[in-house]
Amino acid sequence: MDRHREISSTVVRWGVVFLTGVGVALAPRPEGIARESWHLLAIFLATIAGLIAQPMPGGAMVLLGVLALAVTGTMPVGEALAGYADPIVWLVLAAFFFARGMIKTGLGRRIAFLFIRAVGRHSLGLGYALAATDMVLAMIIPSNGARCGGILFPIARSLAEAYDSRPGDSARRLGAFLMVLVYQCEVIVCAMFLTGQASNPLIAKFAEQVAGISLSYARWAVGAIVPGVLSFALIPVLVYRLFPPEQRRTPEAATFAEVELKRLGPMSRQEKVMLLVFLVVAALWMTMSWHGIHYAVIALLGIALLLLGGVLSWEDIISERGAWDVFLWYGGLVRMGGALGETDLTRRFAEVAAAVTAGWSWWGALLVLALIYFYAHYGFASITAHVTAMYIPFLVVVLAAGAPAPLAVHALAYLSNVMAGLTHYGTTPAPIYFGAGYVAQTVWWRLGVIASWVNLAIWLGIGAVWWKALGWW
Amino acid sequence: MDRHREISSTVVRWGVVFLTGVGVALAPRPEGIARESWHLLAIFLATIAGLIAQPMPGGAMVLLGVLALAVTGTMPVGEALAGYADPIVWLVLAAFFFARGMIKTGLGRRIAFLFIRAVGRHSLGLGYALAATDMVLAMIIPSNGARCGGILFPIARSLAEAYDSRPGDSARRLGAFLMVLVYQCEVIVCAMFLTGQASNPLIAKFAEQVAGISLSYARWAVGAIVPGVLSFALIPVLVYRLFPPEQRRTPEAATFAEVELKRLGPMSRQEKVMLLVFLVVAALWMTMSWHGIHYAVIALLGIALLLLGGVLSWEDIISERGAWDVFLWYGGLVRMGGALGETDLTRRFAEVAAAVTAGWSWWGALLVLALIYFYAHYGFASITAHVTAMYIPFLVVVLAAGAPAPLAVHALAYLSNVMAGLTHYGTTPAPIYFGAGYVAQTVWWRLGVIASWVNLAIWLGIGAVWWKALGWW
Numbered sequence: 001m002d003r004h005r006e007i008s009s010t011v012v013r014w015g016v017v018f019l020t021g022v023g024v025a026l027a028p029r030p031e032g033i034a035r036e037s038w039h040l041l042a043i044f045l046a047t048i049a050g051l052i053a054q055p056m057p058g059g060a061m062v063l064l065g066v067l068a069l070a071v072t073g074t075m076p077v078g079e080a081l082a083g084y085a086d087p088i089v090w091l092v093l094a095a096f097f098f099a100r101g102m103i104k105t106g107l108g109r110r111i112a113f114l115f116i117r118a119v120g121r122h123s124l125g126l127g128y129a130l131a132a133t134d135m136v137l138a139m140i141i142p143s144n145g146a147r148c149g150g151i152l153f154p155i156a157r158s159l160a161e162a163y164d165s166r167p168g169d170s171a172r173r174l175g176a177f178l179m180v181l182v183y184q185c186e187v188i189v190c191a192m193f194l195t196g197q198a199s200n201p202l203i204a205k206f207a208e209q210v211a212g213i214s215l216s217y218a219r220w221a222v223g224a225i226v227p228g229v230l231s232f233a234l235i236p237v238l239v240y241r242l243f244p245p246e247q248r249r250t251p252e253a254a255t256f257a258e259v260e261l262k263r264l265g266p267m268s269r270q271e272k273v274m275l276l277v278f279l280v281v282a283a284l285w286m287t288m289s290w291h292g293i294h295y296a297v298i299a300l301l302g303i304a305l306l307l308l309g310g311v312l313s314w315e316d317i318i319s320e321r322g323a324w325d326v327f328l329w330y331g332g333l334v335r336m337g338g339a340l341g342e343t344d345l346t347r348r349f350a351e352v353a354a355a356v357t358a359g360w361s362w363w364g365a366l367l368v369l370a371l372i373y374f375y376a377h378y379g380f381a382s383i384t385a386h387v388t389a390m391y392i393p394f395l396v397v398v399l400a401a402g403a404p405a406p407l408a409v410h411a412l413a414y415l416s417n418v419m420a421g422l423t424h425y426g427t428t429p430a431p432i433y434f435g436a437g438y439v440a441q442t443v444w445w446r447l448g449v450i451a452s453w454v455n456l457a458i459w460l461g462i463g464a465v466w467w468k469a470l471g472w473w
Numbered sequence: 474m475d476r477h478r479e480i481s482s483t484v485v486r487w488g489v490v491f492l493t494g495v496g497v498a499l500a501p502r503p504e505g506i507a508r509e510s511w512h513l514l515a516i517f518l519a520t521i522a523g524l525i526a527q528p529m530p531g532g533a534m535v536l537l538g539v540l541a542l543a544v545t546g547t548m549p550v551g552e553a554l555a556g557y558a559d560p561i562v563w564l565v566l567a568a569f570f571f572a573r574g575m576i577k578t579g580l581g582r583r584i585a586f587l588f589i590r591a592v593g594r595h596s597l598g599l600g601y602a603l604a605a606t607d608m609v610l611a612m613i614i615p616s617n618g619a620r621c622g623g624i625l626f627p628i629a630r631s632l633a634e635a636y637d638s639r640p641g642d643s644a645r646r647l648g649a650f651l652m653v654l655v656y657q658c659e660v661i662v663c664a665m666f667l668t669g670q671a672s673n674p675l676i677a678k679f680a681e682q683v684a685g686i687s688l689s690y691a692r693w694a695v696g697a698i699v700p701g702v703l704s705f706a707l708i709p710v711l712v713y714r715l716f717p718p719e720q721r722r723t724p725e726a727a728t729f730a731e732v733e734l735k736r737l738g739p740m741s742r743q744e745k746v747m748l749l750v751f752l753v754v755a756a757l758w759m760t761m762s763w764h765g766i767h768y769a770v771i772a773l774l775g776i777a778l779l780l781l782g783g784v785l786s787w788e789d790i791i792s793e794r795g796a797w798d799v800f801l802w803y804g805g806l807v808r809m810g811g812a813l814g815e816t817d818l819t820r821r822f823a824e825v826a827a828a829v830t831a832g833w834s835w836w837g838a839l840l841v842l843a844l845i846y847f848y849a850h851y852g853f854a855s856i857t858a859h860v861t862a863m864y865i866p867f868l869v870v871v872l873a874a875g876a877p878a879p880l881a882v883h884a885l886a887y888l889s890n891v892m893a894g895l896t897h898y899g900t901t902p903a904p905i906y907f908g909a910g911y912v913a914q915t916v917w918w919r920l921g922v923i924a925s926w927v928n929l930a931i932w933l934g935i936g937a938v939w940w941k942a943l944g945w946w
Contacts (some may be wrong), residue, residue, distance in 0.1 A: 057787040060780050067777050070770045077560050077767045085558035087550050294550045297543045304540050307533050314530040318797040325791040 013055035021046030062332035083335030087296030089420035094299035096323035099146030131185035167437030177245035191417035333370035365401035404473035486528035494519030510816035535805035556808030560769030567772035572619030583623035604658035619900035640910030642763035650718035664890035746782035826874035833910035877946035
């Protein structure tokens with residue numbers, strides 16, 4: 001029976017993918033749109049449908065999409081594969097190696113324990129300590145899975161277990177609170193840096209393509225700092241009020257951190273090299289407008305230093321499964337999304353959108369569309385899939401309605417991250433923190449939607465004021 | 474003391490790399506050569522020096538080379554990374570997944586055991602059986618490491634051990650003979666197919682670039698079939714004469730194969746899918762001139778079928794370390810070699826070479842340069858490194874001397890493979906077969922050089938006659 005259900009579920013999933021692709025391909029092609037553009041759209045939408053329905057893992061779906069591009073002659077194979085040489089894909093690939101170095105040398109744990117020792121004597125402080133670690137790491141590690149899943153999660157769980165808080169009766173003692181708090185802060189951290197999360201560089205690419213605005217590392221961080229710090233300060237308090245831990249004072253956490261720091265001992269040579277690479281890479285990214293060295297070159301330089309400094313071995317590089325998984329699906333999606341943005345479809349869509357939105361006030365259009373964009377994330381299991389599918393068309397419509405370009409670009413960019421707080425599958429770390437089993441799904445969703453109201457008020461309200469002050473609109 | 478020696482050895486290795494790079498970069502740049510071309514040459518030669526001296530694993534050296542291209546502004550980073558989107562790199566990547574499928578389903582072993590059961594009752598037949606398996610697999614698996622190391626080597630060793638032949642006193646009983654025979658046949662098999670070995674598609678790319686000759690899968694195989702079959706038939710007999718096993722009759726090998734085939738049982742569904750993919754991919758490659766589908770598309774199609782047919786899981790793809798190792802170094806080298814071929818350096822070098830070789834007979838030039846090219850392989854630990862460094866310049870000189878292009882292209886292409894038989898480090902499987910410990914180095918080299926004379930006579934002598942008959946010169 002179960003086997004039967006599983007098979008029919010797989011058939012339904014594949015059905016969704018094929019119907020999407022074939023449906024679009026056979027639908028009447030609008031006048032003035034080239035056949036290749038239309039096929040590209042069909043394959044792209046089928047791939048996105050595949051990422052949502054998941055008849056196979058995401059990476060396999062994307063690889064099938066790339067194959068479809070080449071087999072149907074929509075692109076020469078060299079073009080279809082071009083995403084794998086795209087510098088932003090390599091930037092994300094590099095993230096996994098930085099994260100590996102952080103884990104291997106223990107530097108990530110050391111940073112977390114230093115924060116915990118400093119402010120971890122109270123459960124709220126403990127939450128801030130973990131989230132602050134995430135924020136520091138987000139300055140150079142644009143893989144939230146590696147950062148928040150690989151480095152922070154084991155620490156958060158150990159802390160909960162140190163207070164005998166486990167899934168079940170003791171969940172509310174500490175663990176449930178920490179899981180919700182760290183995850184809700186994580187999506188804010190993602191929004192704060194160009195390197196907060198893998199699809200931020202992709203957003204930057206789209207923004208450049210559609211609106212000619214260059215979202216540099218520095219510009220992204222400047223726009224995010226006021227709303228980001230506010231959200232980061234308020235959301236933990238909100239969680240503490242709505243979903244308090246039974247254990248309010250946590251002196252043992254500080255002691256635990258103390259013990260762990262003793263156990264780590266003084267920094268090893270490799271750990272120092274890791275710290276140096278961290279500082280060099282972050283500094284070079286921050287100062288790109290002065291020296292003009294490309295992100296990806298800086299990232300490769302970081303990897304080279306880790307290899308030369310003996311922090312990573314070649315074996316670490318080639319056996320980093322997660323890196324190659326992301327490389328495969330991200331490279332394909334970046335290419336498809338990019339190619340779609342270059343077709344006549346975007347221009348045509350902008351014309352139609354302009355006709356529809358004629359007479360709307362731009363701020364009304366921006367507000368309504370931003371909310372639709374945001375809550376549409378209930379339907380996505382990955383920020384990248386959502387951004388690839390929706391960022392360009394929504395930006396185009398908002399711009400067509402007359403919204404100032406920098407405002408629209410930044411608002412949609414930041415919301416693309418914060419929206420992931422809605423569900424337990426919104427972005428990579430979500431299933432990890434939810435899956436630990438401390439929190440029921442209804443609770444997770446209820447807290448997610450309440451946090452989303454606060455975040456929207458901060459990012460669209462105070463954020464808009466801040467961007468006005470910066471002269472961006 | 475040893476630690477001391479190790480450090481100074483590392484310093485010497487790095488010294489070779491840096492002196493090569495800096496030396497060339499600072500050397501007076503010939504008139505008419507752009508600064509970028511010259512820097513490209515310096516970085517390329519330093520990378521090749523790194524592949525030979527190996528202060529770090531090859532992949533790391535290539536990644537440093539790619540970084541150097543970008544940091545020095547020799548190329549924009551997107552161009553420096555372009556090799557990772559090159560279809561031939563993906564063809565080689567696909568090879569590892571085909572090999573994984575062959576291993577996982579047991580089809581590779583089944584093919585070997587079928588051959589052994591048929592002709593394995595005598596030690597010479599046993600050798601042919603193993604080599605024939607290699608030849609069949611080479612039709613679609615352009616990774617000789619995966620094929621000859623991953624699939625064949627465990628069988629060869631089991632057979633030797635079945636006759637209690639182990640490194641040491643009993644080595645000559647059977648094991649030593651099998652190791653030498655299989656390896657010497659392996660380099661011939663490499664030469665027989667465009668997919669025989671990873672750098673063959675690279676050679677095809679260079680041949681197209683320099684001489685405008687398109688070395689398709691079919692054309693490569695047609696040119697190789699007469700000398701290839703001859704070498705393949707004679708070399709085992711030669712090894713049998715010069716280095717006979719003590720155990721001449723091996724009825725137990727056939728029994729062993731019979732038992733193993735029973736144990737494998739009837740073909741599983743996955744194994745059938747693997748066989749089907751094998752046949753489809755080989756057939757599509759063979760018939761490219763009819764349908765025009767690109768190699769890499771066919772390779773991707775094969776992977777897609779393996780994924781859809783449940784032969785490979787996504788986990789198999791992302792955790793295939795060897796695949797990602799080769800991807801990283803091959804992608805970088807392909808790009809550097811290709812870019813170098815496009816610069817003004819090649820044209821200039823051809824002019825100089827033409828002036829030097831003026832008055833030589835073309836066949837004398839071809840013969841002498843082919844021999845130098847061949848025996849230079851004593852200095853290389855990889856066919857790819859050798860080909861990348863020397864194929865283009867040697868081809869240019871031979872063409873400048875007036876040799877017919879198809880003859881020169883094919884002769885150098887085939888020799889690029891056969892030359893790997895000289896040493897115990899000539900190509901990936903060499904250290905595996907040698908490293909099994911059955912054969913002393915002096916013996917390995919002596920047999921290698923004798924086999925090289927026979928191979929040269931066959932490929933340059935009878936080969937030339939065959940290519941004349943084909944109308945290629």
